[in-house]
Amino acid sequence: MSSLDRMLRILDLFAAEKPRWTVEQAMARTGYSRSTIYRYFKSLTGAGLVSPGIDGAYTLGPAVIGLDRLIRLYDPLLTAAKPHLTDLTRSVGLVAVIEPYRDRIVVTHVEAGGGVDVPPELLRGLTVDPFDSAAARVLLAHDSVRRLRRLHDVAGTEIAAAGLGQSWSAFRQALRVQRRVGFAVHAGSGPVGALRVAVPVFGGGDRVVAAIAAPSSERDSARIGEVLLRASRRISAVLLDQTAGDRREMADDESWRPSAPMVRGVAPVTAERGRVA
Secondary structure, eight states, X not given: OOHHHHHHHGGGGOBTTBXXXXXXXXXXXXXXXXXXXXXXXXXXXXXXXXXXXXXXXEEEOHHHHHHHHHHHHHOHHHHHHHHHHHHHHHHHSEEEEEEEETTEEEEEEEEEOTTOOOOTTOOTTOEEOSSSSHHHHHHHHTSOHHHHHXXXXXXXXXXXXXXXXXXXXXXXXXXXXXHHHSSEEOOOSHHHXXXXXXXXXXXXXXXEEEEEEEOOOTTTHHHHHHHHHHHHHHHHHHHXXXXXXXXXXXXXXXXXXXXXXXXXXXXXXXXXXXXXO
């Protein structure tokens, strides 16, 4: 892992259970030296990603808020999904968009129809383990074999406890079955686990970028699953069109083009549409 990767991992320390970290606490958790932690906090502070308090503890900084606003306004997935999610709430009441995040999953959007209250614990940014929910199972079912193998090596006990197989081969087989079914039905623990039905959203080809999940009674799970599947297909189609459009725009974009060949991997200082140095 590079020094930059290690520095960015410092951001993983911040959680609802512990939103403030001193240098000493970060040293104890990471095993990094005092000088390394000081250097990382200094760089992250300069980028606005963390902020020092008067007591010497660090919290997440204002740049995180600014980035979150940009995601809310311009994230391609949420932009494509928003009108379809609004339609979904009329028939299923409550929906959530859940995305993979390293070895966990995170809620990135929650929407409810009229008269339906969003559970106070089901909030944007909620991050949970990647096993005990229908959304988690959908995302796992479409993950790469290499990543699944690594995940099983470090979390085999949790995988077995979630009912996903007592061995690596049983785990893979359970996910194969899940892919064939198309949507997942599972009553797990916590606010994400309470969303009993989930479907995948494809960002292009076989790549799954998110899950859409909704609550359901046991009797109504199949109907809810079909409703979610129809919406996810429409969202996936919009994402595919967006991707194709972005590629066309990039191919047609001549706003910057070097006026001379690259030399030893370094771009020349001039461009056809003005100097860049």
